[in-house]
Amino acid sequence: MPSKHCQSNKARKRKGRDIDEIYNDIQNKKTKVLDAEDRLDLPADGQFFCKTCERYFINQKALEKHERSKPHKNQLKRLAEPMYTVEDSLIAAGLGKMITVFRRLSVLNPTAYISRSLSTSATHSGAASDSDEPIQLDQNPYEKPKRKCLLCEHKIELDYKNTRLLQQFISTFSGRVYERHVTGLCTHQYKQLLETIALSRRAGYMPIFVKDPKYLNDPKLFDPLKPRTPHSYA
Numbered sequence: 001m002p003s004k005h006c007q008s009n010k011a012r013k014r015k016g017r018d019i020d021e022i023y024n025d026i027q028n029k030k031t032k033v034l035d036a037e038d039r040l041d042l043p044a045d046g047q048f049f050c051k052t053c054e055r056y057f058i059n060q061k062a063l064e065k066h067e068r069s070k071p072h073k074n075q076l077k078r079l080a081e082p083m084y085t086v087e088d089s090l091i092a093a094g095l096g097k098m099i100t101v102f103r104r105l106s107v108l109n110p111t112a113y114i115s116r117s118l119s120t121s122a123t124h125s126g127a128a129s130d131s132d133e134p135i136q137l138d139q140n141p142y143e144k145p146k147r148k149c150l151l152c153e154h155k156i157e158l159d160y161k162n163t164r165l166l167q168q169f170i171s172t173f174s175g176r177v178y179e180r181h182v183t184g185l186c187t188h189q190y191k192q193l194l195e196t197i198a199l200s201r202r203a204g205y206m207p208i209f210v211k212d213p214k215y216l217n218d219p220k221l222f223d224p225l226k227p228r229t230p231h232s233y234a
Contacts (some may be wrong), residue, residue: 052076149185150221151193158192160200167206167215169193171224175210184228 048057050066052075057063066072084092151158158166169178177197180190200206222228 052079149189150183151189152186158189158196160196160203161205163200163205163212164215164218166193166197166200167212168218168221169197170206170211172211172216175207178224179227179231181229181231182224182227183222 043056043058046056048060048063049055050057050063050072053066053072055066057066150156156165160166169183170176171178177194180187183190183193185193197206201208206212
């Protein structure tokens, strides 16, 4: 017959095992309750869930209808396709290793870089060239051509005796010399024009306050109402 001491030890062990089982059951119930509280705001407490599309539905009928729909089937096809690696995506975007190295070297020194795809014979002969190399242009295509004034473009020299030309720069109404923004002359030519007109007036070849009526019907070199350049005070 077992002693009382052995019986008490067995009872104590059995009692401890029962307490552990009860504790585990209580913990499992707590986790279930916590999960249920998180899903209270979801349709049907989150019971009907589509793992493929990651969507919740209100009942089983709605879930089955969704599984027969075209978006669900398309999602299944997309998941069945092989996934692309990071290297494949970089190559597709044009960011591979060779292209990156080429870009860095071409920006620093375009002429010193030689493409790796060329053979040694083609490299030494210089016959082959990489289509991705930058093209060196002699002139900037976006640079506007320098504008020349009328006298500089046609290389016309002003003379105080050539009153027919000088009268073109005199106003018909006031007898004053047109401003530089109206005539479009450069600073040097306009200054020389004023000096030549003043000399011609002092010599008696041109009237001082009016334009000579003989030259009123001459063809105009420019339109006073349409200035060549904007006024400096505009």
